[in-house]
Amino acid sequence: MKALTRHDRSLGSGVTPVFPDQGRGWLIVILFTLLTSVVTPVIADEGKTISRLPDSLAQWYKPVNKRQVWLHTMFALRRERQAIEEYVELKNPELARKWSERFVKHLRQLPEMAPEWEDEVELKEALRLERAALSGDLEAVSKAIARISRNCRSCHREYRALAAMRFRSPDFSQIPVSDDQGGEIGYAQLMSDLSRAINRIKIASEDQRWKRANQASARLRVLLRRLGESCIACHKDPPPHERILGSASQGVLDGLDEALQKRQAELSGKKLGEAAVIICARCHGVHRTLNDVRSLLY
Numbered sequence: 001m002k003a004l005t006r007h008d009r010s011l012g013s014g015v016t017p018v019f020p021d022q023g024r025g026w027l028i029v030i031l032f033t034l035l036t037s038v039v040t041p042v043i044a045d046e047g048k049t050i051s052r053l054p055d056s057l058a059q060w061y062k063p064v065n066k067r068q069v070w071l072h073t074m075f076a077l078r079r080e081r082q083a084i085e086e087y088v089e090l091k092n093p094e095l096a097r098k099w100s101e102r103f104v105k106h107l108r109q110l111p112e113m114a115p116e117w118e119d120e121v122e123l124k125e126a127l128r129l130e131r132a133a134l135s136g137d138l139e140a141v142s143k144a145i146a147r148i149s150r151n152c153r154s155c156h157r158e159y160r161a162l163a164a165m166r167f168r169s170p171d172f173s174q175i176p177v178s179d180d181q182g183g184e185i186g187y188a189q190l191m192s193d194l195s196r197a198i199n200r201i202k203i204a205s206e207d208q209r210w211k212r213a214n215q216a217s218a219r220l221r222v223l224l225r226r227l228g229e230s231c232i233a234c235h236k237d238p239p240p241h242e243r244i245l246g247s248a249s250q251g252v253l254d255g256l257d258e259a260l261q262k263r264q265a266e267l268s269g270k271k272l273g274e275a276a277v278i279i280c281a282r283c284h285g286v287h288r289t290l291n292d293v294r295s296l297l298y
């Protein structure tokens with residue numbers, strides 16, 4: 001396994017051991033140094049590591065590929081395995097053989113698609129399955145399928161979530177949003193502007209600086225409208241936008257403005273909190289956390 005040790009916690013570096021027995025002290029210090037330098041990488045390996053995905057996988061996903069080829073090969077494998085299992089149960093060697101051939105063909109494609117994973121795919125089991133299916137030995141077919149399934153699971157344990165996250169989760173790094181000058185900024189910049197607008201409303205209303213609070217609230221609306229224009233880059237249908245930035249959110253923002261106009265600090269604080277939950281936190285639950293984790297993979 002090629003591992004990226006992101007949280008390489010070195011054991012005891014910078015710690016000077018104190019030994020009452022000065023006579024043996026030097027020996028223990030040397031032993032300690034030797035041991036920790038040997039032990040550290042092992043601990044890091046057992047601990048938090050993120051496996052590295054083979055670079056070759058990218059060519060089997062959008063945008064490099066037109067289709068999500070790797071994923072669809074996986075769906076095919078699952079379907080073919082089910083067919084084999086069903087025909088073994090129905091004691092139909094003919095059809096079990098037909099589906100075994102397809103299954104084995106797809107299995108052999110895996111290391112061809114991702115040569116770095118040559119050792120992760122047990123092709124000798126595929127050969128056994130092929131032979132068993134050819135000879136019509138359904139019991140042997142069944143055993144081979146069980147062993148191959150263990151192989152599926154072990155690769156999945158290590159890589160499945162990572163691949164889904166890296167190649168199929170939404171990527172916000174290239175989504176543009178318009179700025180004040182009619183140019184473009186990225187999501188991260190817009191988010192930090194949004195956060196400042198929200199906090200300015202909070203600070204100014206607490207300090208009874210109502211004009212400033214009103215200006216910040218108007219600013220918040222402008223920023224949210226621009227954010228709303230970006231959803232269509234990925235969502236062709238209205239519901240996701242409606243859920244986060246639709247009439248419920250507009251209602252809360254109207255309530256906020258009303259409270260600010262009436263100079264009601266407590267009520268405006270309450271409305272601001274509601275807006276932060278139904279607009280910011282709700283979208284972050286869907287999009288931000290995943291986006292942040294995804295960015296750790298590069």
Ligand code: HEC
Pocket residue numbers: 070071074075077078081107110117120121148149151152153155156159160161163164167168
């Ligand atoms: C060498 C590694 C590897 C092996 C071996 C492997 N897979 Fe996968 N599989 C993956 C990866 C990586 C994904 C994640 C793909 C994605 O989400 O885009 C995946 C995803 C899947 C999925 C999609 C799950 C879902 O519902 O989203 C199915 C089904 C699947 N594999 C079936 C199988 C079967 C059946 C086998 C064994 C016959 C198998 N895989 C063997 C790497 C492997």
Ligand code: HEC
Pocket residue numbers: 169170171172175227228230231232233234235239240241243244245283286287
């Ligand atoms: C980079 C692509 C991308 C952008 C930009 C994007 N989303 Fe999404 N969003 C997705 C994907 C992919 C899903 C999961 C599948 C689906 O629902 O389409 C999702 C799911 C959601 C969901 C949960 C599922 C649902 O339909 O209710 C909400 C809510 C949502 N997005 C809101 C938004 C809002 C609001 C915006 C704009 C401010 C936005 N998204 C911008 C890609 C994106």
Ligand code: HEC
Pocket residue numbers: 172173187188191192194195198227244276279280281283284287288291292
């Ligand atoms: C599309 C749904 C969506 C909505 C609505 C949303 N955010 Fe975000 N937010 C994101 C995404 C995606 C990121 C990660 C952006 C990145 O790092 O590129 C993010 C990141 C952030 C960050 C961290 C920025 C940084 O410097 O890394 C802050 C702060 C933030 N959002 C504040 C807010 C506030 C305040 C609101 C509500 C007024 C809000 N967001 C509404 C999706 C959303």
